[in-house]
Amino acid sequence: MTTQEDVFNCAGWRTLNRMGIFATMHHIFRQNYIDLEMLLKRIHDDTNMSQETFQEQHIHLSQYIFNFLASSTALTDHARRLIGFYEKTDLHKEYQQKIKESFADNKLAQFIHKLRDYQTHYQLEFPYPVRSLDDNKSWDVVFISSDFLKHPEQWNALSKQFIEESGQEINLNKIFAEYSKLIDTFYMWLYTELQIYHKKDFEEREKLIKESGMEIPYIPLNQPMS
Secondary structure, rough: OOHHHHHHHOHHHHHHHHHHHHHHHHHHHHHHHHHHHHHHHHHHHOOOOOOHHHHHHHHHHHHHHHHHHHHHHHHHHHHHHHHHHHHOOOHHHHHHHHHHHHHOHHHHHHHHHHHHHHHHHHHOOOOOEOOOOOOOOOOOEEEEHHHHHHHHHOOOOOHHHHHHHHEEEEEEEHHHHHHHHHHHHHHHHHHHHHHHHHHHHHHHHHHHHHHEEEEEEEEOOOOOOO
């Protein structure tokens, strides 16, 4: 007779637990981005915003940027631990190649990664509100490129190149939106590949659950927590 212990010890169950922990971290990253995006939108749409109002928002802005960068680093660390279970497999090789293409060779990704290190060693420069070039009424929030270049030792070649190519200003909404999309695209690929890799394990898990008579809520295997 199949027992609950058999279910809990099967490969599909253990894999799903690992994926669940990772999906939680992905969810936290996504939520931190949403919080940051909504604040930037409120600032953008407040066409009559005074300097005093922006200074009030700055505390929240600093917090949300910190949370976004910290959760990005935590997500990366969890991904490394997760893929460590697949060392010497084709999936591991494909993952390393995807990392190189999506992040290691990407100027924006390298800037975001080094920005987290920069934030650790230096207080992030005060983001500036500037009139949007789109309509000259709304507000964009930007970093001033020259502020970052005061500490060239904090940047690698690609991140420094990103700063220099951004011109005088780095638009926060644009870079964080683009990076969030990059993250989501990469990890949706990873969820899909894990589902394919463990297809038989997940089928065995479902079979054992039915045999044991356990009632388990449905868990989508190809997407993070929403």
